[in-house]
Amino acid sequence: MAQTVKDAPATSDGRDRRWDDHRQARRDHFLDTAISLIDAEGSGVGVAAMAKAAEMPRSVVYKLFGDRKDLDEHIRQRIVAEVSAAIWDSLVATGSIRDLVRGGVETYVEWVAAHPHLHRFIGSGSQSAPTTESRASRSGKRSFASRVRDLIEAAWAQAVAEGSLPPGVAEHLAYGAVGLVDSVVNRWLATGAKVTTTHELVAFLTDAICGIVEAGGRGAGIDVDVDAVMDLGITPE
Incomplete structure (x- = not known):
């Protein structure tokens, strides 16, 4: 029992790391897609168009980025x-x-x-x-x-x-x-x-x-x- 309790945090940490990596990969993919669209079409490109090009639900985009200003700041960075x-x-x-x-x-x-x-x-x-x-x-x-x-x-x-x-x-x-x-x-x-x-x-x-x-x-x-x-x-x- 003690061994099981001791090992639990390590398993949880591993899942957390994998989720963090997955989340970062999705963010990177979306940012790359957004930059490509802005490069081609200008600053009028909307989040819906970016999400469609990235093949990602718009609801997920706002889980990765707080709002449009937050998204813009990440794109600029x-x-x-x-x-x-x-x-x-x-x-x-x-x-x-x-x-x-x-x-x-x-x-x-x-x-x-x-x-x-x-x-x-x-x-x-x-x-x-x-x-x-x-x-x-x-x-x-x-x-x-x-x-x-x-x-x-x-x-x-x-x-x-x-x-x-x-x-x-x-x-x-x-x-x-x-x-x-x-x-x-x-x-x-x-x-x-x-x-x-x-x-x-x-x-x-x-x-x-x-x-x-x-x-x-x-x-x-x-x-x-x-x-x-x-x-x-x-x-x-």
């Missing part, structure tokens, strides 16, 4: 995570600061051009539950900016033989670069990309960000060579 990983994977481990900047900017601009509906969804959510600057969006920008800050500090240490980066400058440069790209690309997409090609936009943003880095160096009394080759120690996601 998934999109932001995938975009951030793609940008990070595109960064060169060995090259110049300019190479590094160009690789990240090009990946992002090309992704936005290929997935305008997803990009807009990150910013404003669904038509039925619009929300600007969601937690996922803010958190994604902060997280990516923090990693850019670390890269700037690593690049600075290799590009500059003498002289340390003044406190706070790396963070200013990182958030300035991320904010610049975000605002310029948002405006570029809003104009229908009729004025500037993706190639021209990448070139402009690359030069602009390199200019920001050089300006940070001048402020510290140091000339930074953004074209010097270095090993930045970048590892994939």
Whole structure:
């Protein structure tokens, strides 16, 4: 009897884990389906259409996600995570600061051009539950900016033989670069990309960000060579 009682929690834990795994798999499947529909049709896609495409009863969807705003937030989190990983994977481990900047900017601009509906969804959510600057969006920008800050500090240490980066400058440069790209690309997409090609936009943003880095160096009394080759120690996601 004692042995049976002792073993019961382990059996229960095993069932709980299997149920949690099953629940997470259903959530992942639904999110993937929802993102594919939004990518193709835009933010007006309703939950009923998503549920039908995922071959899942709508009632089950609301057991997996609290309401439409909760669902939208999970969709945004998934999109932001995938975009951030793609940008990070595109960064060169060995090259110049300019190479590094160009690789990240090009990946992002090309992704936005290929997935305008997803990009807009990150910013404003669904038509039925619009929300600007969601937690996922803010958190994604902060997280990516923090990693850019670390890269700037690593690049600075290799590009500059003498002289340390003044406190706070790396963070200013990182958030300035991320904010610049975000605002310029948002405006570029809003104009229908009729004025500037993706190639021209990448070139402009690359030069602009390199200019920001050089300006940070001048402020510290140091000339930074953004074209010097270095090993930045970048590892994939």
